[in-house]
Amino acid sequence: MDRSSAAGSALEKTLRITEALAEPGGPHRLTELAAATGVPKSSTYRILSSLIQQGYAVTDGEGSYGIGLRLRTLAAEIGAERPAGIVELLQFLQRGTGQAVQLALRSGDALTCVRKIESSQPFRTASRVGVRIPMHSTAVGKAVLAHLAPAEADAVVRAAGMPALTPRTLTDREALAEELGAVRARGYAVDDEENEPSVRCVAAAVFDRAGAPVGAVSLTTVTFLTTRAELERFTPALLEAARGVERLLRLG
Known part of the structure; x- marks a missing residue:
């Protein structure tokens, strides 16, 4: 076989392996991916290792693999080029609410901001595209944690820790578990000055085809401009936007 053929x-x-990773029902085991693609296990493992290094795949360290942040971000870039793409959808949400809008996708035991539309108000928050976002102290993080299997959520929290970022940050796992139950009951998460002083946020999870949370869409304001009740009145629009992101990412 010549070099070009190889x-x-x-x-x-x-x-083939990348496509198999994106199939519903993930994360996938190494043996499943090898069988689905017809690639020997040894080669599949080497290719997966390379994809993980490049950010296109992730592993739980126990033999299961899923698509990585870089691949999800690429999907978002493609979706953003559509007439009703992700950027346009987030911009529509921002115009309708006046609040800062963010899309964050899961990356291991944290999330990464992949899209942000600034508020029409004269303020800026610390988050920006590419920044890693803690799970326990943010609305986007709690929106994801609330819909993970309890054992997985606990493992994520244990791995990342629960540092106090403000006086209002939840630092007790039992208190966080109670809060996550409230998130599931109402359908969205709230960060009330838990990650940044004077910053308030609501978020709704984004799910893949198998029903697993892969990220969240959020609305952010500052406490001296918008009350919690005023911000929560925007949650129907927020939830609708989250469902739209799912469709555009071809996850829902």
Whole structure:
């Protein structure tokens, strides 16, 4: 086999494995991916290791693999080019509420901001595209944690810790578990000065086809401009936007 044929074969295997990672029902086991793609397990493992290094795949360290943040971000970029793409949808939400809008996607035991539309108000929050976001102290993080299996949520919290970022940050796992129950009951999460002083946020989870939370959409304001009750009145629009993001990412 000449060099170009070998390269083509390697590329074809990588693409097949990437497509298999994106199939519903993930995360996927190594043996499942090898069987689904027809690629030997040893080659599948090497390709997955490379994809993980590049951010296109993630692993739980116990033999399960899923699509990574870089691949999800690429999907968001593609969706944003559509007539009714992600950026346009988030901009529509921002115009309708006047609040800062953010899309964050899960990356291991934290989230990463992949889109942000600033508020029409004269304020800016610390979050920006590319910044990693803690789970326990943010609305986007609690929206995701609330819909993970309890054991997985606990593992994420244990791995990341629960540092006090403000006097209002939840630092007790039992208190956080109670709060996550409230998130599930009302359908959205609230960060009331838990991550940044004077910053208030509501968020709704974004789910994949299998019903697993992969990120969240949020609305953010400052406490001296918008009360919690005023911010929560925007949650119907927030929830609708989260469902739209799911469709555009081809996750829902």
